[in-house]
Amino acid sequence: MLRNLFKRQLPGVIEWKNHDPAVLFSRLVTPTDEIKNASKLIVAPGQGCVLVYEGKIIDVLSEPGIHDLKTANTPFITSLASLLRRFESEHKLYLYFWRQTEQVNQQWGTSSPVKYTEPNHQLPMELGAYGTYAFRIEDARLFFENIVGSRDSFTQADLQSIINSRIAPEIAALLAQAGYAYTQIDAQLAALSAQLKAAINQIYNALGLRLTDMRIAGTTFSEDTLARIRQLAQMKVEAASASEVGLDYVGLERLRALRDAAKNESGLAAAGLQLGAGLDLGKTLLQPQQTAVDTQQQEPQAKLRMLKSLLEEGILTQEEFDSKKRIILDNL
Known part of the structure; x- marks a missing residue:
């Protein structure tokens, strides 16, 4: 026990090792978060670190290398001074590592039906959409303040739920604005993808996130919508047959x-x-x-x-x- 207490008094070397590839933001957990003065922080390529000291963001490290940490936690002296607080210092330094690399081939799908009125026939339509996207954390400070907050970790799955919540209303707005007939949607997926990417980025750029790619791979109509389409197609066939006999x-x-x-x-x-x-x-x-x-x-x-x-x-x-x-x- 004394050995462990003595060990905690010495400056250390801190790094983010063996991290889960699905984790985007992660707080380094230490026994008391009393990082000793003159400790060394190693930031590897593709990583970054947000330093929160005494409840405030004091630095955002985005360059790989070794960084010196300066805190009020002087080895031994700080622990003795905090004797009345059970050797717990109020000078806590929280280290949040984040992944700087681009995250590719992420899957998305609409969590609720996209509803719009087909312009050519004024039919109420419901469809689902799915595809892939890629992203990177562009501004770690904004992302930490607006999205991560006090969470110890933030994963790709957490971000996926946020993205999915915005896709359905954005697609509905784009379809209403573009005025595509239901027969044109599949042919316009590339254009819709570019417009969707721009619309999502307009929302999330201010939160420190940037979509580098957004693709709509396909769409699926609801059963009610398919029934309306089949009925309309049958009417067209019958109308064509009728015209053949005047x-x-x-x-x-x-x-x-x-x-x-x-x-x-x-x-x-x-x-x-x-x-x-x-x-x-x-x-x-x-x-x-x-x-x-x-x-x-x-x-x-x-x-x-x-x-x-x-x-x-x-x-x-x-x-x-x-x-x-x-x-x-x-x-x-």
Whole structure:
């Protein structure tokens, strides 16, 4: 015991050894934090050290080498003077080592869905995003004062949670500003990555941190969003099919409703319709769209396409189709 007490009175050599690669900031733990005057501090390449003496930051060492430490803790004399305080000096020196090297290939992912309104179709969209980033501690004093504080250690995982908390709202703001359609997002990942990096740096540069790289590797839509996209895609396919027979999407929907009613005799009776109405019935139901497509339907080809559609939808029987087709061909 006396040997250990005697050993603590002598100036020592202090360095950050065998540190965890995932640790960014770490306080050197000593028995009493009474670093003796004239002790030597070794700062290795890629390291730095923040000196907190008597509750204040007195120096930030960023150059590798051997540094002399000056404190009021004179060997033996300080310990004797602090006898009434159980040999504990009030002149405490805390040493916080930090990693200066660039930290690369860090993973990030949105912790909550990114919500925005797709501009082309005004669809509410939800997506997740993920990627990588690299960073370095640019100003150790600012980083220590604003982020590390009184913590004994600060890790890459701690920083990752801070970064992730800001990514989702920043991406949402960028998408709203850029006005990308949902089909354009993947093609714009490089541009979004650069904009995201600039937005995050604008926030964290003032805290002593700088992102040296930020990449969006990919995005994923929520199930609700995918369902909306599939529905929209189906509507586009049906609209294209309708235009092939001289109809718009509304006209196709009316034909579909008529087909469903044709399968239900009570539905037809309630509507006062008869299956034998054939083409005249289709024309009546499509009357609101007639003005837009009137010119096209004057052509024999358009009329034949219309007949074909009515046959496929079950509105016309094969016999009715053949009869109307002969009339059109006879008039050529």
